[in-house]
Amino acid sequence: MVTIYDIAKKTGFSVTTVSKVLNNYSDVSEKTKKAIQAAVEEMDYLPNSHARTLTTKKSWTIGVVFVESLGIGVKHPFFNAVIESFRQYVEVEGYDLLFVSRNISNQRKSYLEHFRYRGVDGVVIVCSTYEDEQVKELMNDSIPTVVIDMSSDQSSVVYSDNYEGSKLAVQHLYDLGHRRIAHIAGHESTFAGEQRKKGFLQAVKALNLGLPNEYVVNGDYFSIEGGQKAMRSLLELEERPTAVYAAGDNLALGAINEIHEHNLRVPDDLSVVGFDDIELAKYTYPALTTIRQRTDQIGEESAKLLLKQIDCKDKYIGCIQVPVELIVRKSSGPVA
Template sequence: MISMKELAQHCGVSVATVSKALNDQSDIGESTKKKIKTAAEKLGYYPNAAARSLKTNKSYNIGVLFVDEANSGLTHEYFAAVLEGFKVEAEKQGYDITFINSQIGKKKVSYYEHCRYRNVDGVVIACVNFDNPEVIELLAGDIPVVTVDHIHDNCSSVLSDNAKGIETLMEYIYGKGHRKIAYIHGQMSTAVTKARLTSFYRFIETHRMEIPDSYVIEADYLDVSEAAAATKKLLDRKDPPTCILYPDDTALIGGLNEIRARNLRVPEDISIAGYDGSRVSQLLNPRLTTIRQDTAAIGRQAAKKLIGTIEKPKTTFTEQIIVEGELLLGESVGDA
């Protein structure tokens, strides 16, 4: 790696000119800028992080607050893929990633205090309990924040189009002749569940369907055991559903196990549908009908929005960015 002085000597210009070119200042010509930037890339010049921070008053470090209640950590396929998309875009724009927690060494601190300790320029928050006082403190603070799959008044959010996803899934299932559709949904405390459930009930109302309240059961996301127990309740009914929607593709496996334990076939005896479009959904037999969420786009949009808020706070709107998913037809929904 070469120094700025060596880069200036190579280009036959002053150190000040190199600095202006690399910082896109307008008082030097475009041809000179291009020449210097090309040389910098070719020769492997990288500005010193500490010097850059002093000059711009930014750390070029973004915090990631990710607290998975299901304890699956970064094996949580959906959020891991979202964070990968976020990381790729952030690094492309010259930012590093730091995971935020509630401890510095052995000392217990709040999330906000940890952000201050790490001197992050902004934070993306995903998969947390937004009623947690520490999360509320962080959202109310002066650090730029973008949330994923949660709407908050103080900051921008990036969300998968959960309402549209359920509507698309229901339209397909309805088109296959199903009128007795049950929905095992995730935790009611999440904005994701509320959006999906509202969309489910709206579809029922619009199509004048009569669905018993007992067809709608709560089970935690990613919880195979709870999904299996909910499936058992539905199949034990005198009037079982002809199709069951699950909170996600992983939880669905618990339901599928319960169905097969009764020697029932999918989709001949009962149809099922998932959500997320995980890798495993397309490896199951039969292939799962599900909604694939565009995780890369969600992560990318979150990074762009957060960096825009950090770099141009006066001209960046607080907004909700909605990212559409895609219906994967699969083979798990048959004709009713």
């Protein structure tokens, strides 16, 4: 088994210098770093985790909390894409991820108790609802945290510009000639749902569009079923909309399914715009016009914010709002 002493002998540097490079200290020249890193790769050196923990006073582990209301966890397309980007970034820095269960030795523990027990260096929370008390406990604690997809003044947060995304969606439909534009909203307890609805209402107001109360329908927790149910109520109106902006791609897909069930066509009879740009969006029929969330950037910015806190050994309150963009496909078209 290759040791740190073997690396030092091969490169001619001291054990201390090799240790500094392996633990990402900044007071080593780039030339020295490259030489030692080349030897590490050539000799297939793997650091002993216990020794590294003793040396750096870190566990080199980051806790992960998923809170989403559909009950599908990491299978959720948005959360999955974001956490994969996060993982790739922190993995390069030497960190592992710990996905929690609230049971330790058959005793039910809170997220915070679990992470204290495991000694994690920080926690990433993927959560869009304000209602989870255990998430609030984590955010209010001194442990370094970053929250994805929610706003807070108690923790570092990273989220998409939901408000601007809604304005882009409405403006796109308006430019196609639509004046009767409805909104299938996400659940009011979610940050994304709240912000996207606000952006929709502001856009409608700015464009002087009439908005009947029944044109804003609750789509619940961003599910396909929620989109179907909401679209059904819109199709039952005496004067139905010519276009629908849904607060999530799953809602939009559900809406399209319901439109087809009524023997209507998208976009000939109704245009539909979603939000997220999940992988499935470009493969549906018709391909979905949507607002793209930059999941790679969200994951990377979240990782940077958390690692900054871990390295400084201090909780940092910061906010990064990631831009979104309109992706035009086949589900939106000129008003009939």
